[in-house]
Amino acid sequence: MNLLELRQVEVAYNKVATAISAVSIEVPVGKITALLGPNGAGKSTTLKAISGFLRGENAEVVSGEIIFDGKKITGMPPYEVSKLGISLVPERDKVFELLSVDENLRAVSMSSSDVQDAYELFPLLKNLKVKTAGYLSGGEKQLLAIAMALMSKPRLLLIDELSLGLAPIVVSSVLKELLKIQKMFDLTILLVDQNALSVLKIAEMGYIIEDGHIVFAGSASELLAHGDIMEFYVGKSDGSGDERTYRNVKQYRRKRRWWG
Amino acid sequence: MSRAQNVSLSLEGVSISFGSTAVVKDTSFDIGIDELTALVGPNGAGKTALLNAICGIYKISSGSISLFGERIDGSRAPEVASRGIGRSFQHAEIFPKLSVLDNLLAAEHKNLHSNSIAQGFYYGKYLRREVEARARVEQVIDFFELEKYRKQPAGGLSFGLQKLVGVARAVCTKPKLLLLDEPSSGLTREEKEDFARFLLRLRFDMKIPILWVEHDMQMVTDLADRVIALDYGLKIAEGTPDEIIKNPDVIASYLGIADTEPVG
Numbered sequence: 460m461n462l463l464e465l466r467q468v469e470v471a472y473n474k475v476a477t478a479i480s481a482v483s484i485e486v487p488v489g490k491i492t493a494l495l496g497p498n499g500a501g502k503s504t505t506l507k508a509i510s511g512f513l514r515g516e517n518a519e520v521v522s523g524e525i526i527f528d529g530k531k532i533t534g535m536p537p538y539e540v541s542k543l544g545i546s547l548v549p550e551r552d553k554v555f556e557l558l559s560v561d562e563n564l565r566a567v568s569m570s571s572s573d574v575q576d577a578y579e580l581f582p583l584l585k586n587l588k589v590k591t592a593g594y595l596s597g598g599e600k601q602l603l604a605i606a607m608a609l610m611s612k613p614r615l616l617l618i619d620e621l622s623l624g625l626a627p628i629v630v631s632s633v634l635k636e637l638l639k640i641q642k643m644f645d646l647t648i649l650l651v652d653q654n655a656l657s658v659l660k661i662a663e664m665g666y667i668i669e670d671g672h673i674v675f676a677g678s679a680s681e682l683l684a685h686g687d688i689m690e691f692y693v694g695k696s697d698g699s700g701d702e703r704t705y706r707n708v709k710q711y712r713r714k715r716r717w718w719g
Numbered sequence: 720m721s722r723a724q725n726v727s728l729s730l731e732g733v734s735i736s737f738g739s740t741a742v743v744k745d746t747s748f749d750i751g752i753d754e755l756t757a758l759v760g761p762n763g764a765g766k767t768a769l770l771n772a773i774c775g776i777y778k779i780s781s782g783s784i785s786l787f788g789e790r791i792d793g794s795r796a797p798e799v800a801s802r803g804i805g806r807s808f809q810h811a812e813i814f815p816k817l818s819v820l821d822n823l824l825a826a827e828h829k830n831l832h833s834n835s836i837a838q839g840f841y842y843g844k845y846l847r848r849e850v851e852a853r854a855r856v857e858q859v860i861d862f863f864e865l866e867k868y869r870k871q872p873a874g875g876l877s878f879g880l881q882k883l884v885g886v887a888r889a890v891c892t893k894p895k896l897l898l899l900d901e902p903s904s905g906l907t908r909e910e911k912e913d914f915a916r917f918l919l920r921l922r923f924d925m926k927i928p929i930l931w932v933e934h935d936m937q938m939v940t941d942l943a944d945r946v947i948a949l950d951y952g953l954k955i956a957e958g959t960p961d962e963i964i965k966n967p968d969v970i971a972s973y974l975g976i977a978d979t980e981p982v983g
Contacts, residue, residue, distance in 0.1 A: 472875075497907045498879035550878060551810070596763030620878075624809065624904040626761045626934055628975030653879075653907050694908045705915035705941035 462488040462615055462647045463509065463545075468523035468533075470501075470508050472516065478504045479671040481523070484649075486615070486664075491641060491648045493662035493679070495655050495692060501671045502651045503550060506617045509649075510547040511537040527615070546613035550620045553604035556593035560584055560603055563592050567610045577606045580640065598629035602636065609640070615647045622654045630654065634661055655692035659683050667692075726787075727752045727896050727928040728773065733782035733792075735765070735772050735952075742768045743952040745782070750896070750930055755922045757939045758932045759963070760949035761973050766932045767809055769949070770898045773930075774806050775799035786896065800829065805894030809901050809932075811881035815874025819865055819884050822873050823856045826891040856891060863887045863917060879905040883914070890921070897921065897929045903938060911935065915942055936974065940964060948973065 463486040470478045479501035486492045496502050507513045508520055509527075514536065525533045532540055555563050564574045564584075578585040581602055587595065592603060601621065608616055621637070622630040638661050641648055652658040659665055665682040667675040675688065682688050689695040694703050728750040735743040743765040750756045758766050771777040773784055775796040784792040791799050800806075813822050860869055863883055868876060873884050886902050903911050915938060921927050933939050939946060940960040948956040948963055950972040956963055963969055 495907075497910055498877035498905065500877075503877070596761070598762050620905060623878075624762070624901055624934065626973055627936060628973055629762060631975055653905060655908065691909045692907055694912070703912075705912065705938050706919075708912050708916045708919070 460488050461485045462528055463649065464526040466524050466526065468508060468525060469521050470504050470513065470518055471521045472518040477671065478518065482668065482673055484666055484673065486647060486649050488647050489645050490664060491650055491662040493658045493665040494649060494651045494668060495658070495665060496668035500668045502668055503619055505668070506547060506619050506651060510545055510617055511535050511540040512547070541611055544614035546608035546611055546616050548604045548608045548618045550623065554592040554600055554607065557591065559589050559591055561588045563603060563607060564610065567607045573610055577610065581606050597624045598626070598633055601625065601633055605637065615649065617649050619651045621650060621652050622657070630657060725752050726750065728930065729785045731783050733772065733784060734780050735768050735777055736780050741952055746954045748947050748954065748957060750928050752928055753926060754944045755918065755929045755931060755942060757943035757946045758930060758949065759939060759946060759973060764949040765952040766949055767900055770806065770900055770932065773898060774804050800892065803895030804898060805889035805892045806898040807882065807885040807889045807900060807902055811878065811885045813873045813881055813884050813888065816872055818870050819873050820856065820869045822884055823859055823888055823891045824852065826888040827852045827856050829892050859887050859891050864913070879910060894927060897927050899929060899931045901932050901934065903933060903935055911938060918942060936964065
């Protein structure tokens with residue numbers, strides 16, 4: 460069963476500039492779905508279309524529909540979308556920088572016991588309780604943002620750029636935390652990230668979006684077995700299985716994309 | 720030639736503190752005139768603080784920073800920029816309402832050494848200078864393959880592209896030393912490969928020494944000449960990429976065993 464479904468969604472900025480067109484995505488319940496693609500392809504736009512944050516940027520869904528749990532949510536404002544149980548962890552400005560960790564959590568909580576639950580879930584945050592959020596490191600900030608997103612007890616969690624700017628050791632620990640929480644609450648997650656290899660390890664389904672169009676969809680293992688995806692997103696050329704090095708970028712010739 | 724003559728930037732015993740909290744402690748290193756040096760370390764290790772200190776945004780509490788043998792610590796940021804340090808930022812920090820072209824022109828105009836009165840009186844000379852500035856900006860746009868976006872407001876670009884514009888803007892100032900703060904975060908593999916190409920050309924063709932903060936260790940090992948690792952404000956290791964990735968301190972604090980261990 461799909462918790463979220465995008466049907467032929469088209470989004471335009473300022474009513475004219477099309478950002479994504481005919482995007483259809485199915486997010487199965489209780490699973491992690493990954494949305495991958497280059498910069499400017501429309502990944503963040505897709506998440507904003509679902510969560511209702513397009514309004515603030517003078518953009519709107521011009522055609523197609525977004526269905527959450529059988530209900531049409533196309534064009535709904537963010538507060539109503541979040542009431543239905545969808546939470547977004549944005550790419551930037553994800554915490555209140557001037558407030559402490561505790562204040563951040565309290566600002567989005569319904570009751571003080573919720574804040575306690577969050578500390579139990581993320582013991583790391585408990586130690587940082589009084590620290591100003593602006594001074595947290597990248598990984599700590601990301602965990603705080605996830606904890607804040609979980610406060611509204613969402614059924615669907617949207618995460619934009621989970622591993623952006625995080626040290627390698629932190630990326631794996633944040634991914635582990637996320638997987639733990641996903642299993643614990645049986646959460647449905649739609650994940651946007653650039654780190655294709657590590658995300659496809661925890662995701663079940665994956666979509667590739669390029670230039671506003673979904674160009675490939677399949678299970679994570681199908682994606683990992685696909686030569687073109689390995690070529691463009693992981694850096695492994697066909698046949699050899701060896702990773703290309705960045706040093707000889709000038710020497711190799713890229714294959715033509717499969718959708719040319 | 721001795722190493723001292725080949726040094727572009729030199730830090731000696733640099734400490735930075737915010738109030739009573741020391742974020743960088745007694746750190747020393749040199750960057751050669753033809754070196755691509757990577758600065759790695761966990762989040763919050765003090766990498767960005769160090770870049771901010773080098774370009775005069777933060778004051779250092781002890782130690783010295785010199786560029787080509789001249790002390791630059793104590794100078795304010797605009798002065799450091801005019802001495803030839805160009806810098807890109809972790810969060811892009813471009814002018815969001817200006818087009819990509821105007822963002823770059825704003826940086827290139829740092830090199831216009833005339834005031835508005837002179838521009839009035841020596842209009843012809845100023846005009847030639849303006850034409851040069853525009854030609855140079857076009858070269859940089861070509862270099863970073865930004866033609867497609869030159870007229871677009873920079874704030875509307877995706878984060879990865881905004882950062883690339885930030886790097887291009889730093890290059891427009893004709894720097895003698897480039898500081899890059901996580902330029903490749905938020906890029907896909909393919910885009911990182913393009914960026915690697917730009918980085919190699921900056922290093923080998925334009926011969927600009929670069930101090931480069933980066934989290935993608937594969938990029939670091941493939942491209943950097945030397946690596947400096949920081950943790951909790953202390954330099955824990957310095958050496959070639961191969962030495963660094965085998966260093967037990969770096970593995971424990973930064974790399975982990977993420978690459979070999981499957982997640983979950």
